[in-house]
Amino acid sequence: DQQVKQNSPSLSVQEGRISILNCDYTNSMFDYFLWYKKYPAEGPTFLISISSIKDKNEDGRFTVFLNKSAKHLSLHIVPSQPGDSAVYFCAARVNSGGSNYKLTFGKGTLLTVNP
């Protein structure tokens, strides 16, 4: 049973426009959420995160929104650039005392930004 779901396997966007990547989760114990980006032949790299006590976190062109009541988060990239083309993974963590390192990942969404 997938606790973190990225229902769109792929997304195609024009350069300069906004990219919106979505992620849904089922475990209400998740208290911290992260987005990782992965280029082909490379490992995932951390992009941005948000704590469950916030509803928005912004870092340059990247903004993550969290809607706890809907158990939904989204990553907005604006403006999108061709170099943003990659697989984006949503991940979530349960704060279970000393074991709050375990991340549950989604399957990823392949973003293609067309010039």
Added chain:
Amino acid sequence: ETGVTQTPRHLVMGMTNKKSLKCEQHLGHNAMYWYKQSAKKPLELMFVYNFKEQTENNSVPSRFSPECPNSSHLFLHLHTLQPEDSALYLCASSLTLGGGREKLFFGSGTQLSVL
């Protein structure tokens, strides 16, 4: 370059072979992880080591045998694997296991094919 190096990048092995995957991190981190990414599946945590001690074995079959001789090196010994074990094996490290918002730093992975 994330500071986490994995070798080999690609590996093809028969079901009767024994091989090892190697991971080395140059970040001064104390926690190291093995993840598995099968096609069209989320990243799955396999093993966690903290200060060379195994703290997590996520119900991984015994044909996968991890070894962590020190905080900078992590191995995954493989023997009598099955074709369904073909996947991308990712090593990751973090400064500590928990107590904070520890980001994972991933290596580029070893793409394993079992024939």
